Amino acid sequence: MNIAVIGIGYVGLVTGVCLSEIGNNVTCIDIDEEKVKTLRSGKSPIYEEGLEELLQTNIQRERLHFTSNYEEGLAAKEVIFLAVGTPQGADGSADLTFLNTVCSDIVKYLHNDVVIVTKSTVPIGTNEHIKTSIEQNAITNLTVKVVSNPEFLRQGTAVHDTFNGDRIVIGCEDEEAMDIMEEIYKPYNIPIVKTDLRSAEMIKYASNTFLATKISFINEIANLCEHVGANVDDVANGIGMDGRIGGRFLKAGIGYGGSCFPKDTNAIIALGNRVDYPMFILESVQYVNEKQTDILVDKIIKRFSGNIEDITIALLGLAFKANTDDMRGAPSVQVAHRIIDAGAKINAYDPVAVENAKSVLPKEVNYVKTIEEVLNHANCAVILTDWKEIKEYPISLFRQYLSYPIVFDGRNCFSLEKFNGSGIEYHSVGRPSINRQN
Ligand SMILES: NC(=O)c1ccc[n+]([C@@H]2O[C@H](COP(=O)([O-])OP(=O)(O)OC[C@H]3O[C@@H](n4cnc5c(N)ncnc54)[C@H](O)[C@@H]3O)[C@@H](O)[C@H]2O)c1
Numbered sequence: 001m002n003i004a005v006i007g008i009g010y011v012g013l014v015t016g017v018c019l020s021e022i023g024n025n026v027t028c029i030d031i032d033e034e035k036v037k038t039l040r041s042g043k044s045p046i047y048e049e050g051l052e053e054l055l056q057t058n059i060q061r062e063r064l065h066f067t068s069n070y071e072e073g074l075a076a077k078e079v080i081f082l083a084v085g086t087p088q089g090a091d092g093s094a095d096l097t098f099l100n101t102v103c104s105d106i107v108k109y110l111h112n113d114v115v116i117v118t119k120s121t122v123p124i125g126t127n128e129h130i131k132t133s134i135e136q137n138a139i140t141n142l143t144v145k146v147v148s149n150p151e152f153l154r155q156g157t158a159v160h161d162t163f164n165g166d167r168i169v170i171g172c173e174d175e176e177a178m179d180i181m182e183e184i185y186k187p188y189n190i191p192i193v194k195t196d197l198r199s200a201e202m203i204k205y206a207s208n209t210f211l212a213t214k215i216s217f218i219n220e221i222a223n224l225c226e227h228v229g230a231n232v233d234d235v236a237n238g239i240g241m242d243g244r245i246g247g248r249f250l251k252a253g254i255g256y257g258g259s260c261f262p263k264d265t266n267a268i269i270a271l272g273n274r275v276d277y278p279m280f281i282l283e284s285v286q287y288v289n290e291k292q293t294d295i296l297v298d299k300i301i302k303r304f305s306g307n308i309e310d311i312t313i314a315l316l317g318l319a320f321k322a323n324t325d326d327m328r329g330a331p332s333v334q335v336a337h338r339i340i341d342a343g344a345k346i347n348a349y350d351p352v353a354v355e356n357a358k359s360v361l362p363k364e365v366n367y368v369k370t371i372e373e374v375l376n377h378a379n380c381a382v383i384l385t386d387w388k389e390i391k392e393y394p395i396s397l398f399r400q401y402l403s404y405p406i407v408f409d410g411r412n413c414f415s416l417e418k419f420n421g422s423g424i425e426y427h428s429v430g431r432p433s434i435n436r437q438n
């Protein structure tokens with residue numbers, strides 16, 4: 001199939017590369033000319049495991065192309081995927097500016113009937129608006145068949161998720177377009193959920209906000225565990241073994257971040273307000289999440305008797321989650337600002353996110369290249385991302401490098417047993433603290 005993908009971000013690039021891998025002829029289009037240049041040379045502008053190899057293979061096979069030119073990119077394409085950003089607007093709702101711009105810019109290059117597939121996360125009713133907008137502005141009399149095909153990949157495992165998704169959701173009210181979508185996705189061999197446009201759009205928001213709810217729920221239970229002396233890891237394990245609850249997304253920590261959960265929770269709250277149906281559960285989910293980073297920083301300040309002025313704090317991990325260089329919505333941003341505002345110094349380490357971190361963290365932050373350097377002479381270590389190399393770090397080295405070994409673990413990377421008797425003070429989320437004497 002001849003496919004165009006508009007918007008080459010995390011979703012568009014992974015979608016385009018994987019669709020070419022299963023045999024389609026794909027052209028990815030982006031207004032960012034630098035990005036297009038980088039991609040043409042076989043380099044991925046984002047860090048995603050396995051992506052660069054597939055990118056290079058399919059460029060060599062001449063099945064994968066990149067351009068900034070709509071005319072060139074859209075020529076003879078039967079299906080056009082839209083994957084531009086839908087960031088949070090000032091009132092919390094999804095800002096559709098990028099999507100609307102694409103819809104008005106592509107019309108002059110559309111000469112025949114076309115299937116438009118929306119991968120971007122969009123408010124309910126957007127696909128109907130896309131159809132009307134393109135058909136009304138088209139230069140020839142053409143029919144647009146719209147498909148809502150929300151994306152469920154996770155950053156860090158995006159390629160794996162694309163080939164091994166739990167389901168593919170296709171919202172479509174046209175039989176022919178549905179058949180085309182089934183044909184495209186057949187090689188993935190993933191169950192397909194067929195539904196109407198509005199339900200597909202809602203499935204995306206309901207999925208993300210349900211997962212966000214699980215995280216805020218377990219974080220609230222974790223905070224209570226700290227007050228009453230229970231261990232949230234055991235609690236999560238104990239409840240998660242009930243198949244009705246499920247054990248995934250019950251990892252307590254400093255709260256969810258990223259480019260999706262915070263934004264999509266806000267968008268659905270804004271949508272509820274717009275139709276005069278306030279989303280009470282999601283408002284609480286968001287409230288608990290925003291408090292979660294503050295609870296960690298308060299714990300640090302309290303440990304230093306209310307004053308962290310002039311102490312040095314080592315931040316381990318900056319990205320919003322492991323295996324990505326993405327800093328969008330990263331809890332480290334709020335943590336770093338509060339620490340700097342309170343007068344402490346920060347040494348920071350992340351294996352891949354430092355370049356992106358520089359534009360969002362306070363300018364006072366000092367970046368280093370190894371875990372040893374970040375710990376060296378710091379007064380305490382604060383773990384913010386559960387990178388493998390952090391989780392597997394020999395804990396004896398915390399004692400060796402920190403001036404007085406105190407670790408605040410915002411991701412519960414280590415078992416409590418590891419720190420028992422280690423001579424290191426260890427504070428985590430929703431679990432009893434370990435004193436140096438333990
Ligand atoms: N990041 C994720 O993990 C993820 C997962 C599922 C769904 N989503 C949703 O997918 C959408 C895209 O997210 P993302 O993270 O890939 O975004 P992104 O910001 O990484 O990428 C968007 C790309 O669109 C390009 N763009 C903007 N305007 C354009 C135009 N007029 N023409 C061509 N290109 C244009 C930008 O230059 C950028 O490269 C969002 O709606 C998001 O909510 C994201």
Ligand SMILES: O=c1ccn([C@@H]2O[C@H](COP(=O)(O)OP(=O)(O)O[C@H]3O[C@H](CO)[C@@H](O)[C@H](O)[C@H]3O)[C@@H](O)[C@H]2O)c(=O)[nH]1
Pocket residue numbers: 121151152153154155156208211215248249250251252253254255256257258259260261320321
């Ligand atoms: O038990 C958990 C699981 C996750 N997180 C945090 O939640 C955030 C999001 O994690 P994750 O869902 O793994 O990453 P994303 O790449 O943001 O993926 C989510 O958002 C995407 C964009 O919409 C969807 O496509 C995915 O299905 C959905 O999982 C991160 O800060 C994680 O640290 C926790 O705190 N505890």
